[in-house]
Amino acid sequence: MGSFRIQGNAKLKGEIIPQGAKNEALQILCAVLLTEETVTIHKIPNIRDVMKLIDLLDDIGVEVEKLGDESYRFTANNIDLKYLDSDEYKKKAASLRGSVMMLGPLLARFGKASIPKPGGDKIGRRRLDTHFLGFKKLGAEFKYDNKTSHFSIEAKNGLTGTYMLLEEASVTGTANIIMAAVMAKGKTTIYNAACEPYIQQLCRMMVRMGANIHGIGSNLLTIEGVERLSGTTHTMLPDMIEIGSFIGMAAMTQSEITIKDARIDQLGIIPEMFQKLGIKMEFHGDDIHIPAQDSYTIDTFIDGSILTVADAVWPGFTPDLLSIVLVTATQAQGTVLVHQKMFESRLFFVDKLIDMGAQIILCDPHRATVIGLDRKVNLRGIQMTSPDIRAGVSLLIAALSADGESVIHNVEQIDRGYQYIDKRLNALGANIERMD
């Protein structure tokens, strides 16, 4: 288990370039399975989950060529479906969430696929019903082995387009269903589709490959099936969750940071949410400059009542940034209610922040009230363990701002989603030592 030793009272300064988006990369990489032609992908983040998925693609027979630090070429012209029955596949695929999106493309191209219960953050129940209900609507048969937690799907007579209204706008579920539908017979309509930038990017990539998709960016997608897809080139967007994390980090540590090439047009409501915490930011072209701020004051609602920041399906506020909002609020002036509606176990990490001296009341598993310290007292460094990616980075931000030294264990969780985070923050003046 790797750890970070962090010296507190860090004041960072400089420019940082966000990595390519993790959750987009996981979708895009699975989409290379849709064609036997070559797909070139740029801005692939060098993070654990993405590297594990590339490894899985390689194992299943995709030819993988590394072109540079963040660029790869993939050719899926020799897929070995027998690999899906191997113990190695079951073990590897179960270690990340993104592997579940291999199902849709494999089903579309080869008529069958299987997957163990995927991994990912342990942040509450993470059901896959939307994925399989969607595949079933397209004509696939679905089996779940309760003993081994293994899912299998098969479409003996191919997939046929249909209308479906998704029970919930699942991000990976929508991606999976779209990838299955692009080569189905006839027209598929997906209502209540997720429409995060990740999904939009996936759809645009598939359109370049020859798919026929309308309604991109909305929750109503229509897809006219095509016979086959061809190769393409794709570049990932900057990771909006990393960008939000850097905004929160700058405010908490009173640092002056410029986030370069942030694709501000793709960030939705994210900058506004951090502005509601009182964080000043300037937009210079496509860069976000966060000046060093002695204090920041949380807005109230118009009637003066306490602000709530809650997650919602896109274009609402992403649940992946609520832990960052929460930690950032600990040094603000004012009070905020953080309401994590989607996941029921994502706020438990606040006990570590409370140990550090933060004033937080965990009202229930979904809601925490943060009473900002307004820098009257600093947090204090402690030893802690990172439970999930976003909590991990929130604890890192807390540790950078705290008095004294902190140690965060299980930083593999952070490495799942943040590329070389220690090196990149040290380049801005942080003091983070990686201990294996």
Ligand SMILES: CC(=O)N[C@H]1[C@@H](OP(=O)(O)OP(=O)(O)OC[C@H]2O[C@@H](n3ccc(=O)[nH]c3=O)[C@H](O)[C@@H]2O)O[C@H](CO)[C@@H](O)[C@@H]1O
């Ligand atoms: C690899 C990947 O891309 N992971 C992201 C993806 O996970 P993932 O695709 O697994 O998450 P889903 O969108 O399926 O669902 C997330 C949670 O929200 C609940 N839910 C979802 C939609 C809805 O309308 N109502 C509702 O209650 C689900 O029951 C589930 O508990 O999307 C999540 C939600 O943005 C993000 O936290 C994850 O980082």
Ligand SMILES: C=C(OP(=O)(O)O)C(=O)O
């Ligand atoms: C929850 C997350 O990831 P995953 O779905 O891969 O566990 C996340 O990126 O915050």
